[in-house]
Amino acid sequence: MIPEIGEFALIIALFLSAVLALVPMYGAATVNELWMSYAKPLAKGQFLFMLISFICLGYAFSQDDFSVIYVAQHSNSQMPIQFKLSAIWGGHEGSLLLWAFILSGWTLAVSLFSRSLPLDMLARVLSVMGIIATGFISFLLVTSSPFLRYLPSFPEDGADLNPLLQDFGLIVHPPMLYMGYVGFSVAFSFAIAALLSGRLDTAWARWSRSWTNIAWAFLGLGITLGSWWAYYELGWGGWWFWDPVENASLMPWLVGTALVHSLAATEKRGVFKSWTLLLAIFAFSLSLLGTFLVRSGVLTSVHAFASDPERGFFILMLLAITMGGSLTLYAFKAPNVKSESNFSWLSREVLLLVNNVFLTVMAVTVLLGTLYPLLIDALGAGKISVGPPYFNAVFVPIMGTMAVAMGISVAVRWRETSTKVVIDKLWLPAAISILCGLIFPFFYGSGFDFRVFIGISVSLWVISTVITEFIGKFRNAQSFSIKLKQLPFSYYGMMLAHIGVAVTAIGITLVSTYSEERDIRMAKGDSVELAGYQFIFQGTHVVKGPNYVADQATIEVLESGTFVVTLHPEKRRYNVKRNMMTEADIDAGLFRDLYVALGEPLNNGEAWAVRVHYKPYVRWLWLGGILMALGGLLTVADKRYRQSKAEPEDAYV
Structure with missing residues (x-):
């Protein structure tokens, strides 16, 4: 009976999602406040019934209900209870239910914490999220229901969960990863709502920025946990091996990082508006691509769940509709977007653009290396393998160059900065970084190593420029404690995230060289x-x-x-x-x-x-990932995110 309740709740959630997709959107188009006002209660109802469905599946696992096919295939009566519950997302159907449940949670959160949003904008945002939910819940019910039963007979005991997944890492890694994947749907929905409404000023960037930071932080934390899990669980001591499914999570994180910085520039200076909209579309589209890769059966991986072509085709259609529809809308609306261009070549705007270019190129590099072998195989041209040599040869130099630009970016201001000011600020951090990079290989290793020199120099460059800029904030301050309190949380978040990048780079450099x-x-x-x-x-x-x-x-x-x-x-x-x-x-x-x-x-x-x-x-890899995630979450604590006015121009990213 409980599984049937879960299935029925899923059907009601689908109905509510469809109504959410249509009614508030029509109300916004016709300026009907009553219809727009239905968005919030529909979002709450959708979450409630998704929660009921999720609890029903969890109950079936906890009670060893092997009449449910999904439970019988992914659990066993001997399994500890914590692994029975985490087995909810240990296979294709359950992980997709988790995906849809988290989406309903994000939808609820937007409806509850967007009080300052204009009613028509909120209605459009929630409607777009309702469209996405309709697609995924339909996918669940049509091809991937986790509540199907063995009838009239069923096995006495289950087939067990993959031993690789009977681990604490499975308990925390997928939910964190999905929080990031699905969280980018909020930025996507804000971008689509802005395009539909024609409200293409900086306001939409301000409204969506905090949601994007949260999603980015969760995705980064999920990737970090996945790397840690692979390191200790697979038994070979590696922390990243450019698995296509690992790449599927890295790509939206890279584009999401570009989006986080681009949103800041759009909000504060009114620049890169069209580019920011495009990044929001691509970040979520790459999340859908990752979902397709994991569940379509086109990949063989310890991370992959499904091998049913019907399921892969369904998700491919969702991806095509999402990308095709959003890019078509963008093509019609983007020419009307006007961005500011009043800045010099040495300004934070330019360096943020450089940052965006590097991150996008890295994402495209990973995308090509991941999809090209699949394309060649699909065309019948044979099988090829693209492995670590390709990714390292392309990814590492771009990452190093971007880190140099990161160090410079904290020393420049919006609109214009004189070359002399930048040199005065940065010559000492540059000298210290290079000197330490030269000395470290002799101190730690057996002699000079160029890779260690570059890795340590660039990492210390990022850290020292952040510290130099922080110290500079107190140069003319009358009270250290007062100035410390006056600095916004977003500034501390920026510092923490940049230091996290450097800490991860140090870990990668040293574990790769001296292992x-x-x-x-x-x-x-x-x-x-x-x-x-x-x-x-x-x-x-x-x-x-x-x-x-x-x-x-x-x-x-x-x-x-x-x-x-x-x-x-x-x-x-x-x-x-x-x-x-x-x-x-x-x-x-x-x-x-x-x-x-x-x-x-x-x-x-x-x-x-x-x-x-x-x-x-090796622990510095994950310590840096945690610092980056904490930095992203810390920025959201900034009270200015809850204000309707724009931030002052000297505020930090």
Whole structure:
């Protein structure tokens, strides 16, 4: 009965979404306030019934209702309860339900926290979000319902969830990622509403900016969590391997980063209006593209869910309608958009434009590398592989150049800045950064390394320019504490996000250059030296988990004869499908990780294949991602986002 309630709630949510898509939009077109006023209650009703549907599926998982096909395929009675609940989004149907549920949550949030928005603008925004919801809930009901049953008979127990997904990472990673994916629908809806209404001034940018920052922060946090999950769960010690599905989340984040900066320029200076509208369209379109790649079956990946061509075709049609319709509307309306052009070549406007160009080029680079092999395969021209060498060769130089521009951007003002002022501000940070970049390889490594020099110099350049600009704020201040309180949250958010970029760059540089690893055969009493540490294999013993049996190794780690830690990597065998799973053990630290993974047994279990890693500064990758996300969220705390007036021109991004 509960699954039928969930299905029925989904049908009602579809009906409410369709009404939301039509009625307020028609009211805005005919200036009918009554019809426009229906937008908020419809958004609330849609969220309520999506919540009921989501709870019903969760209840089916918690009660081991294996009469529900989706539950039987992705759960088992032996699974811990936390993994039963996270299995809601462990497969195609449930993850799509999560997508639609989060969309209804964003729609509700816009309806509740947009009190200063003109009624017609709010009606159009919520209607556009209703159109998107109608498409995805239709997709759920037509091709991907998670409430279908095995009738008249059903299995006594479930088929189990993929062991890779029975992990804390699955609990937090997909919801964070989807919050970002779906969050860009708000920026998209504001852009479409602005085009429909003809209100193409800076107001729409101000209204949508906080929503975009939140979505960008969540998407960045989701990507960071995904990288962390892959690092410790897949057993090979990598943190990013340019998987096409990873790329699918990176592309909207890159375009979203450009959008965040472009919205600031549009709001404060009235520039790049057409470009900002286009970025809003592309950011959400790339989110839909990521959804298509994961669920169409065109990719083979640990992240991919579906292999049904019908489902892929449905999402492809949604993508085509969304992009085709929005770009057609843009083509008709964009020529009427007038942007300001009163700025010099050395100004924040120009540097934000440079930033946008670099980010867009990086997104296009990733897009080509991801889709080109698929296109070649679809045309029957053979199979090709585009891997890390391509992405690193193109992505890294562009990223480094953009970081240099980031450092300059904090020292310039809107409209115009003199060259002398910029040089006076930046010569010392430049000198310190280059000097530290030259010294660091000798201090940390065995000699000069050009990659480390560039990576450290550019990263410290970003950090030192931010600090220099921050210190400059207090040069003429009478009171440090008063000035500290006067600086807006958006300024602190900008500082934190830029420092986060630099911290991530340091982590990438050092872990890519100084990592060490060994794949060796180890029997009881054997030891191996790596990066100054001694790993001693003490043997294995059998341990039982809730739904698996594992061979657990004991490996003692010494440094210069001093005990450091005991690690316990496992080789698990899950009870239901007999899947084998490597569970690495990691001694994590701010400056290095010691990582051990257990491979296959050798000589009838007398010895084991063991992989040992030394990973310097790998935690800085995720620390930087967290700082960027916190920076994005901190900007939203700025009270000026809740004001109807524009910010002063000297305000920061």
